[in-house]
Amino acid sequence: MIAHLIAERCTNCAACVAACPALVFDPGEAQPVIARADACQTCYLCELACSEDALYVAPESDSHAAPPVAQLLAAGLIGRIRADSGWNDPLDGGQLDDYRLLGPLLGAGVDIATQRYVARHARD
Amino acid sequence: MSVTKTDVLVIGGGMAAAWAAIAAAEAGARVVVVDKGVMGTSGVTATGGPGHWWVDPAERRNAIARQTAKAEGLGDPAWMERILDLTWRHLPTIAPFYPFGSDGRGGMYINGVRGPEYMRALRAFATARGAEIRDHHPALELIADRDGRVVGARGQTLRDGQPWEVRSGAVVLATGGAAFRSGLIGSHDCTGEGHLMAVEAGANVSGMEFSISYSLSPAWASTRTLPFTGARFYDADGREIDISPPRTGHVHYQDLGRAMLAGTVYADLIDAPRELPPILRRIQPLTVAAFERRGIDLFRDRFPVRLFGEGTVRGSGGIDLVDDTCGTGVPGLYAAGDAATRELVAGASSGGGAVNSAWALSSGRIAGAAAAAQARRDRAYDGSSRALGRAGLRPDGAERDINTAALIRRAGEAVHDYDKAFWRRESTLAASARVLDDDWRLIAAHGHATGRARLELRAAAAVVATARWVIASARERRETRGMHYRDDAQTADPAQAHRLLSGGSDDVWVRPAAPAKGEVAA
Numbered sequence: 045m046i047a048h049l050i051a052e053r054c055t056n057c058a059a060c061v062a063a064c065p066a067l068v069f070d071p072g073e074a075q076p077v078i079a080r081a082d083a084c085q086t087c088y089l090c091e092l093a094c095s096e097d098a099l100y101v102a103p104e105s106d107s108h109a110a111p112p113v114a115q116l117l118a119a120g121l122i123g124r125i126r127a128d129s130g131w132n133d134p135l136d137g138g139q140l141d142d143y144r145l146l147g148p149l150l151g152a153g154v155d156i157a158t159q160r161y162v163a164r165h166a167r168d
Numbered sequence: 169m170s171v172t173k174t175d176v177l178v179i180g181g182g183m184a185a186a187w188a189a190i191a192a193a194e195a196g197a198r199v200v201v202v203d204k205g206v207m208g209t210s211g212v213t214a215t216g217g218p219g220h221w222w223v224d225p226a227e228r229r230n231a232i233a234r235q236t237a238k239a240e241g242l243g244d245p246a247w248m249e250r251i252l253d254l255t256w257r258h259l260p261t262i263a264p265f266y267p268f269g270s271d272g273r274g275g276m277y278i279n280g281v282r283g284p285e286y287m288r289a290l291r292a293f294a295t296a297r298g299a300e301i302r303d304h305h306p307a308l309e310l311i312a313d314r315d316g317r318v319v320g321a322r323g324q325t326l327r328d329g330q331p332w333e334v335r336s337g338a339v340v341l342a343t344g345g346a347a348f349r350s351g352l353i354g355s356h357d358c359t360g361e362g363h364l365m366a367v368e369a370g371a372n373v374s375g376m377e378f379s380i381s382y383s384l385s386p387a388w389a390s391t392r393t394l395p396f397t398g399a400r401f402y403d404a405d406g407r408e409i410d411i412s413p414p415r416t417g418h419v420h421y422q423d424l425g426r427a428m429l430a431g432t433v434y435a436d437l438i439d440a441p442r443e444l445p446p447i448l449r450r451i452q453p454l455t456v457a458a459f460e461r462r463g464i465d466l467f468r469d470r471f472p473v474r475l476f477g478e479g480t481v482r483g484s485g486g487i488d489l490v491d492d493t494c495g496t497g498v499p500g501l502y503a504a505g506d507a508a509t510r511e512l513v514a515g516a517s518s519g520g521g522a523v524n525s526a527w528a529l530s531s532g533r534i535a536g537a538a539a540a541a542q543a544r545r546d547r548a549y550d551g552s553s554r555a556l557g558r559a560g561l562r563p564d565g566a567e568r569d570i571n572t573a574a575l576i577r578r579a580g581e582a583v584h585d586y587d588k589a590f591w592r593r594e595s596t597l598a599a600s601a602r603v604l605d606d607d608w609r610l611i612a613a614h615g616h617a618t619g620r621a622r623l624e625l626r627a628a629a630a631v632v633a634t635a636r637w638v639i640a641s642a643r644e645r646r647e648t649r650g651m652h653y654r655d656d657a658q659t660a661d662p663a664q665a666h667r668l669l670s671g672g673s674d675d676v677w678v679r680p681a682a683p684a685k686g687e688v689a690a
Contacts, residue, residue, distance in 0.1 A: 062303070063206060064205075064206070065203075065205025065206045065209045086353075087353065088454050089284060102461065103388065103458045103461035106388075110461075121460065124457065125454065125457050128449045129453045137267070140282060142269070143280060144269060144272060144280065146217060146280055147219060149394060150394055152441040152444075153394075153395070154397045154414050156398035156441065157399070157439075158415055161412065
């Protein structure tokens with residue numbers, strides 16, 4: 045659930061207001077307002093939309109409890125999703141070059157579970 | 169009230185809605201898209217990563233044969249051929265808007281796309297083709313002319329509750345599957361209003377019993393499931409639980425469900441493929457965040473897990489299609505994507521992942537093009553119209569306050585509770601039907617609200633309605649087929665190798681569909 049809107053970073057571009065499907069944010073004078081935190085679905089997509097890294101979504105879908113901003117900054121957690129996703133990079137930045145491995149790695153996990161199960165039951 | 173005239177109205181904001189808008193605009197139509205949320209961030213695709221059923225044309229015949237077997241008698245090879253062809257030709261056309269990654273062999277990896285980037289691309293694509301996108305514009309009901317032809321829709325804006333009306337030559341419902349507010353990531357708005365609106369207009373739904381699908385996630389938030397396929401499971405005392413592996417399908421989920429009914433289940437990922445930890449955040453950054461932000465080492469620590477219901481999102485039931493244009497049988501009304509039945513291409517199996525994504529693209533394009541063609545004949549209608557919505561909008565009796573959260577919770581329990589879903593049997597299905605019938609009568613007779621509560625009441629009506637069609641269809645299919653498992657009829661019955669249509673609002677009905685329609689034009 046949305047936890048922080050960091051006023052010092054926010055440029056009031058309102059990208060979060062436009063991006064949130066649940067209308068969690070209202071436009072504001074100096075910066076958007078978190079008007080309906082309870083509507084937040086913890087999808088993190090407002091963080092992706094925020095080019096200033098001014099938002100932080102707490103990981104529980106039913107709680108906005110989060111450490112203070114200074115602590116999150118020190119831990120490198122502010123803006124991490126946008127950086128990991130490559131949204132600060134140019135479109136041809138190769139940010140999806142590992143994406144083809146999703147299917148094979150999913151399948152590898154399935155194979156591991158199968159082999160483990162077979163081995164365990166062979167011992168029985 | 170604000171009234172707009174256009175050629176094609178698309179209701180929804182996910183991938184099927186976007187592809188419908190793109191195809192309709194390419195066919196020369198003026199297109200308006202209205203979405204409850206935001207095209208780009210709404211729905212299960214935006215937070216997901218759809219792989220598409222993607223088959224080289226030289227391999228197509230074999231792929232269709234395999235999929236036809238998997239569909240357990242309910243698929244249609246001609247429709248499979250169509251969606252393979254459309255997906256192969258059209259998915260690459262998003263390239264100007266989507267940063268396709270490497271395939272590792274010097275080319276582009278096309279068939280799997282990451283959700284946020286894909287939906288961002290589709291929004292840009294639809295906008296570039298001229299579609300007008302209206303975010304935060306939930307639709308509440310369809311409107312029809314005096315002959316019953318659908319001529320548009322009405323709704324109210326999410327921000328300030330202003331009523332709106334769009335009149336169009338044709339309407340495409342691309343409102344997504346029904347997930348019954350299970351908490352599945354991205355599914356909060358997948359509450360079945362499209363199904364309800366279609367049935368109110370005279371359409372049917374089909375295959376609603378094919379709605380038993382779950383995804384494993386940490387207990388505190390639904391995520392994508394890439395890291396979890398090799399998971400080990402433990403009970404609250406730390407004893408490892410013997411869970412049949414994912415490949416056993418329904419048995420895997422029955423084992424997990426049984427363990428979760430007995431107490432909290434924990435998982436660890438110490439067996440995950442060695443290649444995964446260093447690159448997971450480059451593939452699914454949102455999944456990493458769900459753990460990292462709780463201070464949990466995803467690949468070392470144990471954490472509580474649960475199963476999040478996916479309803480007809482990863483199931484295959486939905487609005488029945490009566491022809492090869494994605495027509496619903498109601499003049500002027502088309503359906504696409506997860507809102508429509510995917511039995512044509514997935515049959516009784518889960519269309520999850522690849523087939524459903526290819527279906528969303530293809531059915532979106534087919535419905536969008538057909539709606540554009542119809543709108544060339546039937547211009548936006550000027551005459552008198554009537555609004556078709558009833559439950560939650562126009563009560564039969566005295567208005568009364570209704571606890572929508574409780575109604576939605578009960579419908580979700582009827583469909584998704586582990587004991588009811590993994591071991592369907594007549595006694596529990598009948599009990600669920602009684603609860604849902606009472607809830608439906610309450611909404612239909614007394615449901616009335618204003619402002620934002622009106623949207624939630626209408627969503628509750630749709631959740632209860634879709635749950636009733638699910639339960640009624642599951643009762644009628646007295647056998648086990650595909651993802652539908654009957655504990656009191658554990659084998660397939662050759663005499664039931666047909667689709668089940670359902671519908672009705674006050675009186676829900678279920679009946680077998682007519683035998684296969686035969687060939688459709690490719």
